[in-house]
Amino acid sequence: MGLTTTGPLEAFAADVGPPDAGPVTCVGGRTQWAIGGVAHQAREVRAPAGVVTLDPAEMTVRVRAATEVADVDGALEEHRQVIALPAWPGATVGGVLAVGHSGIRRLGYGPVRDTLLEARVVSADGRLVKAGGPTVKNVSGYDLCRLLVGSLGTLGLIGEVLLRTRPRPEVTCWLAGVTDPFALRHRLHRPVAVLWDGETTWVCLEGHAADVASQVRVAGLPEVPGPPPVPPFRWSMPPKAIRGLERRADGRDPSTSTGSIAGGLRDFRPPPPDPFTGWVPGPFLAEVGVGVVHVDRPVPAATPSTEVAELGRRVKTAFDPTGRLNPGRQPGAASSMGGAT
């Protein structure tokens, strides 16, 4: 259907092949290879690479999935634009979208899923399917793009995408010091990141030079070269639950102070059982206002409710009845190894 680039995508679809071609696993930059379970033995396939079109006046860029995020940002530099995807060394656009994990600037840039406008994916029966549309605003039919982001290639293999870009900030500035990160976050206007390890707070400010300068004065913290090292495993919690995390030296179990906050409503059904009870996270770096907490050890898998798990199974079966796409991987499953941060 009206493919703008037929060659490489059709070759990718042919490589995946029809259902009787057996299970396949799609390889990107292998920077987050163990997220959501290790892929079982399956034939490896690779999406095509390369920037297809760059349209600064539309603030969009069309790229093939195996293009590295850093290369897309490089191509956008002269137009003073960026994409809101984490540019981990070696990470590909398709891989970052399939995993769906945001970078540490999520507070300012939003989740990865809001970057994807249109995708061309290879379905389980080896056909090229288009999801979404080419404009920044589009409510034509079901939002399959949202479903693809974070699906670990278990519903379809991303071949080419259209991404929205955002203005490249005039100034980027990191600050750090000992202060209350929760109060600071609300004192600042749209900080791009507020990170906290239980003691020190790091803040990233971006924007026009004069605005950043005024926000630096509001923050009252000294400038530092950049963010601290980010531990490799991720833990997701409602943002205010971060308050319950204790500094590592205490070694206390944080679960008692995080479990009760998920629902928040008196007449609300109870939150799913806290899978973290008894699990001690150790050193952490928390994204304040976001709820992603980076830790140095594997995090137990979260357990979705029975209804959500059943719905997820039905979605998987509908898109991939024989289970040939990335067998072994499952969104939300525990990871034995950390990913790029």
Added chain:
Amino acid sequence: MADLRAALTPDRVRDGSLELSLYGRDASVMRGEAVAACFPTSPDEVAACVRIARRHGRPFTPRGAGTGLAGGAVPVDRPVVIVTTKMDRILEVDTEDLVAWVEPGVVNLDLSRRLAPLGLTFAPDPSSQQACSIGGNVANNSGGPHCLAYGVTSAHVLAVEVVLPDGEIAILGGLDPEPAGYDLRGAFVGSEGTLGIATRIAVRLTPVAPAVVTMLLAFGDVAAAAATVSEVIASAMVPAAMEMMDQRITIAVEDYVHAGYPTEAGAVLLVELDGLPAGVEVERAQVEAIAWRRGASMVRAASDEAERALLWKGRKSAFGAVARIRPNYYLHDTVVPRSRLVEVLAEVYAIADRHELLVMNVFHAGDGNLHPLLLFDAREPGVMNRVHAAGEEIVKASLAAGGVLSGEHGIGLEKRDLMSLQFGPDDLDAQARLRDAFDPDGVANPTKVLPAGSRCGDLQHVPDGLWV
């Protein structure tokens, strides 16, 4: 009926001819027929309505305030209409995590008014915001002028509790940033009531920017205004809003609300910039320079909050204003790449001329979201045929320019049969698979969004009788 009345209360289940006639329509130009209209007040009551409908072999159609323009809430196949307007409580406002839990019947503007003293807002602001409900916003993935910078409804919904088509209740998404499993929340938002009914919604709250500038720019023609829009975006600026009005609508609005719009201008742009004061001032100067370079005849910034409110009142009163010109209007909704605005607008005027219809344009220029407004008198014999023919040509012209079927109204019944203009059989099949996973028996708002036969490529059309 007896089962529904027992599950709710007798007064909250209606089947009188007047009420069924009322709930047979939404704000579109289509009409259907319901067997009953129910007004549940809790998720359990919604689930009961769904189960009872199923038990009696009837489908169900969710309905919010009924302001939808694509026929998404028009009952087809004699469903039970489940109206969420009595579930209108704001349950919790969390100013630390910037989240509010609301029931689906909360009116969009009521939520933002409640949030205003806290310095917060719910960013999606569709033109119907005085009447439309948050549940309807979720069903349609609604937009509005300020979605240019802030994104559409999907970007502002963290979690949604839904009654699924089998009557089970599930929470999709979550208050944590990376809920386990597929993004079913994202799949649900914009599904137009075909995947279930939202009963509680966790919406993201946006802090109001410290500085806001609203500018009124006047141009000799729409081409100069559109060129200004393109250049602003290409300069790596994302204004909070960028709205265009052509001369016809500007005159109509000025006559109606006296907002101070220049009626001699060929096109007017309303540009809003927000953020921190220094950046807003830099961008204001940039926009002004671009506008003069593109031949603007006037550039004016609102000097105070009252003037700013008046400028917006003009824009938001556009649809009321046209009622004084012709008794009926048909509002269209397509999106085109911003760089193609000028040629598609020219085509829209030509299409309307060919069909002897009056067209006015007031739209979200910043994101290329066109809203051609066809004005007519429905009493004129044969006029509806011309209106429909012109509408279809406008959609085709937008798609030919690389655009999409709908930017914010949704597909509903109105554009269901046009889906194959944007999507091929394999694309539609993938969408139908998602729907089947949620609703294998086809009981949730049947016949909407996807043409019948999407799974087998044998497309059937909306019966003519549904069009009013």
